[in-house]
Structures are given as structure tokens and as C-alpha cells.
Amino acid sequence: MSDTAYVQLLNLTAGAVLLCAVLVLWRRELAVIIRLFAAQGVALAALIAVLAWHEGSPELAVLAAGVAVLRAGVLPAVLRRALGTAREGTEPVREVRPVVNVAASLLAAALLTLLAFAVSRPIVELAPSPATQAVPIGMAVVLIGFFVLVTRRRAVSHLVGFLLMDNGITAVGFLTTAGIGLIVEVGVALDVLLALLVLQVLTGRMREAFGNTDLDELRELHD
Amino acid sequence: MNTVEVALGCAAGSALLAVLAALVVRRRARPAVVGTLTAITGAAGVVAGAAALLGERFAVELPWIVPLSGIALTVDGLGAAFLAVSGAVAVAAAIYGIGYSHHGLDSRGVQATFPLFVLSLLLVPAAGSITTFLVCWELMALTSLVLVVSEHRRRAEVASAARWYAVMTHLGFVAVLIGLLILSAPADGDAFAAVRAAAADLSPAVAGTAFVLCLAGFGSKSGIVPLHAWLPRAHPEAPSHVSALMSAAMVNLGVYGIVRVGFDLLAVDAERWWWLLVLVLGAISAGYGILQAVVSTDLKRLLAHSTTENMGLVLVGVGASGLFASIGSPVLAALALTAALMHVVGHAAFKTLLFLAAGSVLHATGTRDLDSLGGLRTGMPLTTAAFGLGALAASALPPGTAFVSEWVLLQSLIHGLPAPDAAPAAAPTVTVVVLPLAVAVVALTAGLAVVTFVKAFGVGFLARPRSDAAAHAIESPATMLAGMGLAAVAATVLAVAPTLVLPTLGRVAAGLVGSPAPIADAVSVELVGVTGLLSPVLVVVALVVAAVLVVAIPRVLAGRRARREARLWDCGGGPLSPRTEYTATSFAEPLQRVFDTVLQPVQDVDVTHHQESRYLIAAVEYRRRVPDRIERHLYEPVLSFVTRWGRAGRALATGSVHRYLGYGLCTLCALMLLLVLA
Structure with missing residues (x-):
């Protein structure tokens, strides 16, 4: 693969990762948000595949396939199950009233991306290469994921926010070090899966106990 | 293999065995097994301390116990004195605990913590490196905290006392930690020897900061004003045998820390203002502590305030010693330090006795309020005798235990005053001002201590009972009496034959300040280097003779006339009821008036009139509180x-x-x- 094609493919996939994160902020239907998250998983896997192709590393290719299965297949499926039980209930399957409205959220996402670019400049300068130049995008995805956690009220949106952060961290990891070892990556992936399963159960319990999953209702601790 | 090593090994082994026993033995037999094993621990501590005081030295490093730094134990003369004192208190407290633990204190947790606390009390003075010292210090703080809260289900105040104790002891720990780390930073390793070697290179400001931090941390453990607030709370709320351990052994280790840092680790950097600070803090503590004790009506709280007073006196001795060393009179320095060490020993003996006796009263009556006690003499004769002996020992009157050490202290302070015909340059101005004031403070506290203990003994044990609980009190079980008996024997021996330990302590002090031994090996207390001679035996004989004469002569004189039994004159108002007796509050009232400006008591008098007439009074209610x-x-x-x-x-x-x-x-x-x- 020629260098220009590599750079363009890398930028394309990285851009897709960021775009999916921003779109999560834009859309309100929970089902669409999950679909966007799955799309981001695909983009992330593609990004790793491009890196694997460029470096000619079969290990990275295996990892790309693993990321695709986990982040575009398993995790969205779990999320959909969490949502599926919600559909049987009476609560709306939309993010009705986010803490910060959509327009302001998009503006904030722009600012966070700027911040990510500004703050990762030293990292890029350390070893300027096409891969490290995409690092700010990973950082931006982390920040946007955090922003989703802060501003969205529904439990499923929170799960997606948490997973967006994890996607961002994974992207930064791959872009800076070209893979952090198979074992570590598998460990992290299983960790995330486990956390998500626990949170899904927790969401179900919340719904059973309170009738909805609006986290703003949870304000007091009781025995 | 020397005696110290064997004894310390025995102490650690039996303490750990006691912990194990507390966890596995059935509830009924648990206090007896744990108490016996803990007493063996204490006895082994006494043996180790005595052997080290007689000249054996011991040092060991156990790198495998704590990762990175390991544990280093070193027993020298100073550590040995405190080791022996802690061990002796532990023996009495552990035997006493066998009988005392049967009501609610026989749970696994409390019983397993007690031997650990005793072991930590033995290990702190035996520590040979800063890490070891801090680990043992923290173990001591934590185990004592667990023991303080052990009665929290029974009384609500325990929780608040424990909170005060936990916060203050850990702030103190932080201060000590920072102070000692400052010392160990430039040293090669954290062994005391290395720190001592590196101390010469410290700048005066750094050394001063380290000393002040250590003084704050150790002083708060000793209950020194103004860091004393936890002591009158935590000591009374602990179970009584734990109170005895805390008040007679744990507070000493604060003094040990100050002496260890000031006279040993930082000896080369010591400056005059350090010791002036110690002396002034000690004097303030002594005066303030005994004033609080005088007006206190809670028996154990009174004893806790008296602990502050006694530790203050010890610090007066330590401070004076440092001061003398800094103006170049090592003989007086050794004498003052000997007095301080002797006071530590004597205080440990009589405070153990007093706290154990107070616990016996609490055990029998369920109250510590002096105003509702009284008349315990008939029901509890042995406890009364024990407390009486303790009160005598504590009140610095001949032939009391505290008298000997305070006499030596006063001797050193008075001999420190410049002679009238001496050149003005011989002594710095500050000693001319400070030493007479210190003498005055020691004299004042001695007087107030007499009042305090007359009050505690007279109001609490003599006269007639003021409550049903006091009227129906019965004597404590044999093990508790045995614990008190041991402490009583120790206090008596120290009062009558102080020279059994005094010359040895003198050699320890002399070793620290670099002077010849200040006290001669003789039956009577004979000071070396300055004139001073006291024969406790002669004092006792003279007092006994005088007492016999006072009792016998009126008998002989009255024997010639016919004797007639009659009721005491009561103004015709019928038999006097216990309500007409002096209470602790009323006994202390005149003194409270004298020290009104210092104590600032809060008083309320509510007068209720009869409904029919404003001129007739139905009831008068008087409330007094002396807030700190x-x-x-x-x-x-x-x-x-x-x-x-x-x-x-x-x-x-x-x-x-x-x-x-x-x-x-x-x-x-x-x-x-x-x-x-x-």
C-alpha cells in the first residue's frame, strides 16, 4: 500500500470514529445511538486493520477482527438487550430531555475536540507520523464519551458514553504504540464486557425498582 | 544468647499465644487464659528491662518481618527503663483483667487486642530504627483505640471519646512521622545509630523543626497541655485495666520519645529554647492538670487529669535537665533527668493502683461519680485500703512514692539557682527567671495534689454512702484484688526503698547527659555532686512513731476518765443524713473560688418558691460545670x-x-x- 493511500485510509477511519461519537450526541433515539456505537466499533476495527496492513503484522489483524466482533457485535447486542426490556415497559425509548440540549452539545463537542488537539500536540511532536497525528481524535472521543456521561439522563446512554470513552482509549492505544500486546488487549476487552454486563443487570434492576432509568431520579441514599 | 533476648522472645511468644488463645478458647475460660499469658508477657518485659538496666545490651535485626526496611530492636538503658515499667504495669493490669473481664469484655476481639496492646507497649521502647518505632507506635495507637471502644454498647460517651482519641492520636502520629522522617532523610538508613551519626549535619532550623514536631506528637500522647483534650475523655471511658495501661504505661512512652529524640538522636543539635519550651509546657500541664483534677467529680476523670499533671512534672524534669546541660552543669542535668525517670516509675506504680481501685469501685457500684459514692470502707475494705495507699503515694507527701521523685526534682531545680554571691555571667538570665517559677509550680501542684486525693479518698470511700449502689457494694473477686495488691506492693517498695531503682536510673540519666552518676548506691537517697540527703526509711519510722503517739496519747489521757458513747451533736435536728456530708463538689468549692479566674466555672442556682408565698422556698437547685x-x-x-x-x-x-x-x-x-x- 502506498503511503498516501495509508494516510488517507487512516484519516478516513479515524474521522469516522470521531463522526460516530459526535452523531451520538446529535441523535436522541436510543436504538439509533446503539447503531451509531456499533458503526463506531466497525470504524475502529477498520482503523486497526489499516494499521495492521501498514505494519504487516498478523497479530494486529487478529486484534482488529477481535475488536470488530466485540465492539460492533457483542457490546451493541448487549446494549440492545438492555433496550429491549425497556421497550416492553412504558418509558420512552428516547433521550427526551438531556441535561444540555443538542445544539449546545454539538458546540461543546467542537470545543472538546479543539481541546484534545491542543493538549495532544506534545505527543504528536514527540514522534510525528500519520498514526500519531490521529491521536487527538482518540482523545476527542474520550472527552466526548465523558460528555455523554455527564449530559445524558438515561441509563443506556450512560452505557454508551462509558463505551465511547473506552473506544477512544483503545484508539489512542493503538495509534501510539501499534498495539499493546494481545494479552493486555484481550484482558481490557473482557473487562469492558464484564462491566457492561454488570451495568446491564443493574439497569434492569433499576427499571424494576423505579419504573424508569432516569438517573436524575437517584438522588438519595437509603438503607 | 543473653537474658534480654530470651525475655523479649518469651514476651513476644506469649503475647502471640494469648492472641491465639483469645480466638480459640471458650468464652468462659478466655479471660483467665489470656490474662495469664499476658501477665507472662509483662513479666518477661520486666525481666528484659531489668537485665538491660543491669548492663546487658541487646540488638537484633529481623529483615523478614516488614518488607523494605525490616524490624530492628535495640535495648539500651533508657529503653530498658521504660520497657520494665510497661511490663510491670502490664502484669498488674493483666491479672486484674481476669476478674474484670467477665462482664461484657470477654469477646474475642477485645481479648485478642489486649495482649497485642501490651506487646506494642513493650516494643516501642525496644525499637532500634525509625520504621520499627513508627510501626510499633501505630500498633499501640490502634490496639488502644480498639480497647477504648470496647464498652461502646454500654455507654454512649464511649463513641465520642474514641473519636477524639482516634483523631488526636493520628494527628500526633503524623507529627511524629514528619519529625522522624526529617531526621532520617539525610541519614544512611533509618537505624537510630545512623540517625544519630547524621544529626550533626542538620541545620539548626531543620533540627528545631523536627524536635518541635516530635514534641507535639509525643506530647499529645502524654496528655501535655494544650494537646491533652483526648486524655480526660479516652482514659476514663476505657475498661479500667486498659485505663491503667494507658495512663500508667502508654503516656510514659510520649516522654520516652521526647527524651530519645532530644537527648539521644538530636543531642548534638540541642538548643536551649527547646528545653525551655519543654519545661514551660510541662509546668503549664502540671498546674492546669491538677487544677482540673481538683474540681473533677468523676473518679476516673480525676485520675486522668492527674496523669496530665504528673506527665507535666516529668517534663519539667526533662526540660530542666536539658536546660542544665545547655548551660554546662551536667551533674544537675543528670539529677533532673533522674528525677523525671523516677517520677515516671513512681507514677506508673501509683496510677496503676489508683485506676485498678477505681475500676473495682466501678465494678461494684456501676458509677464513677464521687458525689454518689461514699461509705465504701465497710463493703470494700481492701479496695479502700488500696485506693488510700495510692492516694498517699500520689500526693507527694512523705512517705509517698511521688515524694521521693519530687524531692529529687526540687533539689535539682534549687541547686540550679545561682548562688547569691556568684558572678552574674555564671548563669544566664533565663534560668534566674524560669527556675524559681518551676519550683513554685512544683510546690503548688504538690499542694493541690494533696487536696485532690484527700477529696477522692475521703468523699469516695469514707463517711456514709450517698446512694444505694454504694451502700450495697461488695468486694471485688480475688484476681482483681491480686492485681491491685501487686501495684500496691510496687508503690510501697518505691516509697520506702527508692534506692533499689534510683541509682540505676541515675546511671541511665548520667549516660545520656555525660556526667558521673548523680545518686550514690546507699540505703538513703544521697545526691552526688550537690548536697542533699533523704532517708525514706527514717521518714517512715518517724511518721509511724508520730502517728502512734498522736493516737496513743489521747487514749492514755482519756483512759483515766470514764468513757461514754453518745450521738454526735446535730443541733437537735435528728440524725444527720448522708445529704449533709461533704460532696466532691462542695469539698472543691473553696479552691474553685480561689482559682476562679483560671477555671471560670459555670454555675446555676435555681430557686423554686412555694406557690403560696414568695418568702418560702421549696427547693434550691445548684449546678456547676467547669468547662475546659x-x-x-x-x-x-x-x-x-x-x-x-x-x-x-x-x-x-x-x-x-x-x-x-x-x-x-x-x-x-x-x-x-x-x-x-x-
Whole structure:
């Protein structure tokens, strides 16, 4: 693969990762948000595949396939199950009233991306290469994921926010070090899966106990 | 293999065995097994200390116990004195605990913690490196805290006392930690020997900071004003045998820390103002502690305040010793330090006795309030005798235990005053001002201590009972009496034959300040280097003769006339009821008036009139409280500030998940912005 094609493919996939994160902020239907998250998983896997192709590393290719299965297949499926039980209930399957409205959220996402670019400049300068130049995008995805956690009220949106952060961290990891070892990556992936399963159960319990999953209702601790 | 090593090994082994026994033995047999094993631990500590005092030296390093630094134990003369004292107190307290633990204190946790506490008391003075010292110090703080809260189900005040203790002891630990780390930073390793070697290179400011931090931390453990606030709370609320251990053994280790740092580790950097500070703090503590004790009506609280007083006196000795060393009179320095060490030993003996006797009263009557005690002499003759002996020992009157050490202390202070015909340059001005004041403080506390213990003994044990509980009190079980008996024997021996230990302590002190031994090996206390001679045996004989004469002569004279039994004149008002007796409050009232400006008591008098006539009074209610002024002016502003700060902080925590996450995001973004801008 020629260098220009590599750079363009890398930028394309990285851009897709960021775009999916921003779109999560834009859309309100929970089902669409999950679909966007799955799309981001695909983009992330593609990004790793491009890196694997460029470096000619079969290990990275295996990892790309693993990321695709986990982040575009398993995790969205779990999320959909969490949502599926919600559909049987009476609560709306939309993010009705986010803490910060959509327009302001998009503006904030722009600012966070700027911040990510500004703050990762030293990292890029350390070893300027096409891969490290995409690092700010990973950082931006982390920040946007955090922003989703802060501003969205529904439990499923929170799960997606948490997973967006994890996607961002994974992207930064791959872009800076070209893979952090198979074992570590598998460990992290299983960790995330486990956390998500626990949170899904927790969401179900919340719904059973309170009738909805609006986290703003949870304000007091009781025995 | 020397005696110290074997004895310390025995102590550690039997303490760990006691912990194990506490966990596995059945509840009924548990206090007896644990108490016996703990007493063996204490006895082994005494043996180790005595052997080391007689000249054996011991040092061992066990690198495998604690990772990175390991444990190093070194027993020298100074450590040995404190080791022996802790061990002796532990023997009495452990035997006493066998009988005392049967009501609610026989749970696994409490019984397993007690031997650990005793072991930590033995290991602190045996520590040979800073890490070891800090580990043992913290073990001591934690185990004593667990023991303080052991009766929390029975009384609500225990929790509050434990909170005070936990916070203050850990702030003290932080101070000690910082102070000792400052010392060990430039040293090669953290062994005391290495720290001592590196101390010469410290700048005066650094050494002074380290000393003041250590003084604050160790002083708070000793209950030195103004860091005493926890002591009158925690000591009374602990079970009585634990109170005895805390008040007679644990507080000593604060003094040990100050002496260890000031006279040993930092000896080359010691400056005069350090010791002036110690002396002044000691004098203030002694005066303030005994004033609080005089007006206290809670028996164990009174004893706790008296602990502050005695530790103050010890620090007066330590401070005076440092002062003398700094103006170049090592003989007096050794004498003052000997007095301080002797007072530590004597105080340990009589305070153990008093706390154990107070525990016996609490065990029998369920109250510590002197105003509702009285008349215990008939029901509890042995406890009464024990407390009486302890009160005599504590009140610095011949032939009491405290008398000997205070006499030596006064000798050193008085001989430190410049002779009238001496050249003005011979002594710095500060000693001319400080030493007479110190003499005055020691004399004042001695007088007030007499009042305090006359009050505690007379109101608490003599006269007629003021409550049903006191009237029906019965004597404690044999093990408790045995514990008190041991402490009583120790106090008596120290009072009558102080020269059994005094010359040895003198050699320890002389070794620290580098002078010849200040006290001669003789039956009577004979000072070396300055004139002074006291024969406790002769004093006792003279007093006994005088007492016999006072009792016998009226008998002989009256024997010639016919004797007639009659009721005491009661103004015709019928038999006097216990309500007409002196109470602890009324006994202390005149003194409280004298020291009104210092104590600032809060008094309320409510007069209820008859409905029919304003001129007839139905009832008069008198309430008096003596709040701790230092506490009010020093602690309350800090506490209220912390409370306000906490309230303000609560506004940030509304319970909303989004807000908490938002704090995280904002902090992260702010941090990143800072990185970008920097």
C-alpha cells in the first residue's frame, strides 16, 4: 500500500470514529445511538486493520477482527438487550430531555475536540507520523464519551458514553504504540464486557425498582 | 544468647499465644487464659528491662518481618527503663483483667487486642530504627483505640471519646512521622545509630523543626497541655485495666520519645529554647492538670487529669535537665533527668493502683461519680485500703512514692539557682527567671495534689454512702484484688526503698547527659555532686512513731476518765443524713473560688418558691460545670471551622450523578487547559 493511500485510509477511519461519537450526541433515539456505537466499533476495527496492513503484522489483524466482533457485535447486542426490556415497559425509548440540549452539545463537542488537539500536540511532536497525528481524535472521543456521561439522563446512554470513552482509549492505544500486546488487549476487552454486563443487570434492576432509568431520579441514599 | 533476648522472645511468644488463645478458647475460660499469658508477657518485659538496666545490651535485626526496611530492636538503658515499667504495669493490669473481664469484655476481639496492646507497649521502647518505632507506635495507637471502644454498647460517651482519641492520636502520629522522617532523610538508613551519626549535619532550623514536631506528637500522647483534650475523655471511658495501661504505661512512652529524640538522636543539635519550651509546657500541664483534677467529680476523670499533671512534672524534669546541660552543669542535668525517670516509675506504680481501685469501685457500684459514692470502707475494705495507699503515694507527701521523685526534682531545680554571691555571667538570665517559677509550680501542684486525693479518698470511700449502689457494694473477686495488691506492693517498695531503682536510673540519666552518676548506691537517697540527703526509711519510722503517739496519747489521757458513747451533736435536728456530708463538689468549692479566674466555672442556682408565698422556698437547685477553657478557646474554633467547611462542602454534593460526573469532566478539562497554557 502506498503511503498516501495509508494516510488517507487512516484519516478516513479515524474521522469516522470521531463522526460516530459526535452523531451520538446529535441523535436522541436510543436504538439509533446503539447503531451509531456499533458503526463506531466497525470504524475502529477498520482503523486497526489499516494499521495492521501498514505494519504487516498478523497479530494486529487478529486484534482488529477481535475488536470488530466485540465492539460492533457483542457490546451493541448487549446494549440492545438492555433496550429491549425497556421497550416492553412504558418509558420512552428516547433521550427526551438531556441535561444540555443538542445544539449546545454539538458546540461543546467542537470545543472538546479543539481541546484534545491542543493538549495532544506534545505527543504528536514527540514522534510525528500519520498514526500519531490521529491521536487527538482518540482523545476527542474520550472527552466526548465523558460528555455523554455527564449530559445524558438515561441509563443506556450512560452505557454508551462509558463505551465511547473506552473506544477512544483503545484508539489512542493503538495509534501510539501499534498495539499493546494481545494479552493486555484481550484482558481490557473482557473487562469492558464484564462491566457492561454488570451495568446491564443493574439497569434492569433499576427499571424494576423505579419504573424508569432516569438517573436524575437517584438522588438519595437509603438503607 | 543473653537474658534480654530470651525475655523479649518469651514476651513476644506469649503475647502471640494469648492472641491465639483469645480466638480459640471458650468464652468462659478466655479471660483467665489470656490474662495469664499476658501477665507472662509483662513479666518477661520486666525481666528484659531489668537485665538491660543491669548492663546487658541487646540488638537484633529481623529483615523478614516488614518488607523494605525490616524490624530492628535495640535495648539500651533508657529503653530498658521504660520497657520494665510497661511490663510491670502490664502484669498488674493483666491479672486484674481476669476478674474484670467477665462482664461484657470477654469477646474475642477485645481479648485478642489486649495482649497485642501490651506487646506494642513493650516494643516501642525496644525499637532500634525509625520504621520499627513508627510501626510499633501505630500498633499501640490502634490496639488502644480498639480497647477504648470496647464498652461502646454500654455507654454512649464511649463513641465520642474514641473519636477524639482516634483523631488526636493520628494527628500526633503524623507529627511524629514528619519529625522522624526529617531526621532520617539525610541519614544512611533509618537505624537510630545512623540517625544519630547524621544529626550533626542538620541545620539548626531543620533540627528545631523536627524536635518541635516530635514534641507535639509525643506530647499529645502524654496528655501535655494544650494537646491533652483526648486524655480526660479516652482514659476514663476505657475498661479500667486498659485505663491503667494507658495512663500508667502508654503516656510514659510520649516522654520516652521526647527524651530519645532530644537527648539521644538530636543531642548534638540541642538548643536551649527547646528545653525551655519543654519545661514551660510541662509546668503549664502540671498546674492546669491538677487544677482540673481538683474540681473533677468523676473518679476516673480525676485520675486522668492527674496523669496530665504528673506527665507535666516529668517534663519539667526533662526540660530542666536539658536546660542544665545547655548551660554546662551536667551533674544537675543528670539529677533532673533522674528525677523525671523516677517520677515516671513512681507514677506508673501509683496510677496503676489508683485506676485498678477505681475500676473495682466501678465494678461494684456501676458509677464513677464521687458525689454518689461514699461509705465504701465497710463493703470494700481492701479496695479502700488500696485506693488510700495510692492516694498517699500520689500526693507527694512523705512517705509517698511521688515524694521521693519530687524531692529529687526540687533539689535539682534549687541547686540550679545561682548562688547569691556568684558572678552574674555564671548563669544566664533565663534560668534566674524560669527556675524559681518551676519550683513554685512544683510546690503548688504538690499542694493541690494533696487536696485532690484527700477529696477522692475521703468523699469516695469514707463517711456514709450517698446512694444505694454504694451502700450495697461488695468486694471485688480475688484476681482483681491480686492485681491491685501487686501495684500496691510496687508503690510501697518505691516509697520506702527508692534506692533499689534510683541509682540505676541515675546511671541511665548520667549516660545520656555525660556526667558521673548523680545518686550514690546507699540505703538513703544521697545526691552526688550537690548536697542533699533523704532517708525514706527514717521518714517512715518517724511518721509511724508520730502517728502512734498522736493516737496513743489521747487514749492514755482519756483512759483515766470514764468513757461514754453518745450521738454526735446535730443541733437537735435528728440524725444527720448522708445529704449533709461533704460532696466532691462542695469539698472543691473553696479552691474553685480561689482559682476562679483560671477555671471560670459555670454555675446555676435555681430557686423554686412555694406557690403560696414568695418568702418560702421549696427547693434550691445548684449546678456547676467547669468547662475546659483551653478546649473552648483552642479546639472549638477549629472544630466549628471544620464543621462549616463540611457544611459548605455538602452543598457541592446534591446527590445528582450528572453533577458528580460533571465535576470530573470539568476537572479533567481544566487540567488539560492548564497543560495547554503552561
